[in-house]
Amino acid sequence: MTLDSETKAVELPEHHGDELRLWLRLLTCTTLIEGEVRSRLRERFDVTLPRFDLMAQLDKVPEGMTLSDVSKRMMVSNGNVTGLVERLVESGHLDRRTSEADRRVQVIRLTKAGRAEFRKMAAEHELWIADMFGDLTPKDVRELMRLLAKTKASAQRSAKARAG
Amino acid sequence: MTLDSETKAVELPEHHGDELRLWLRLLTCTTLIEGEVRSRLRERFDVTLPRFDLMAQLDKVPEGMTLSDVSKRMMVSNGNVTGLVERLVESGHLDRRTSEADRRVQVIRLTKAGRAEFRKMAAEHELWIADMFGDLTPKDVRELMRLLAKTKASAQRSAKARAG
DNA sequence: CCAGATTTCTTTAGGTTTCAAGTAATTGGC
């Protein structure tokens, strides 16, 4: 077997192993951090991650959002949001009312108590995240931000091409 | 207000917003790609992502793995693996037997049919991933690999410190 | 050997998640 044939064997058939390894590494990082956040939220505040995420979306918009807005922002299905909101209204964290202008629409907001509780959790959450990324230099952080933005755009282009 | 006090206001209270934004961006990328892979797997092969992931683990080890191994590698709970394996044995993709040496241990392997089906799916999957990361240059890929490795190590350090 | 600790896996309860189908309200074309 010549060196040529070996080299060809590796390079010719469009070897995409690097991207696959990159994807697995990205997934590992996310799973690792997400699992840690999930554990700490349960341990410290007895709250689930999806509930925290939903409250985080609402905290940014005091006037409230529709269920569809939440669904899009969280990138989860509509049916999922329905159940999540139901439980958070039940527990008093969320306030929900039907829109006057369009009675299909449900507007949800954090209650006073819900907002207070979220702010407490968010403050600690931010420290956890800072600690988990703590070994990265400011330059690393900037560079990672840039590359992930590029990755997001690339994935969106690919997703659109399929759907399109 | 002097320039000094403004500068201090930003720098003193250990503002960790950058890391939080980085985390959200990381999560967005992963969710986006994962959702796309999930859709395509369902559409093309009528298979769920968790099943694909489990088969991917087993494909790497022809002699099979224990449930605990799978659980660790996939970073999911034991109980979760029990159910997943049950359904994949049911559908004929997996073979399962109790270890002779240690009767607590269940060893699972891909069946011939399961392996054949997985290989078909994996080949397309690799192309999807390559396309989704397609706008990144080889240098981008290398740099992202490096930064994610650093991120993983940092998160593990933080997780360990808590559990410690 | 043997009692206690550990390991491996299963079970249970409670949530989360998707997809698909269904209901209700609104919009747009005619």
Place this chain on the structure above:
DNA sequence: GCCAATTACTTGAAACCTAAAGAAATCTGG
């Protein structure tokens, strides 16, 4: 005005997932 299409949300079925408790087998230090 009226009907079809669209939009917003809910419901139902099945799968996925975790945490915690439990069962069975193995290991360990007397």
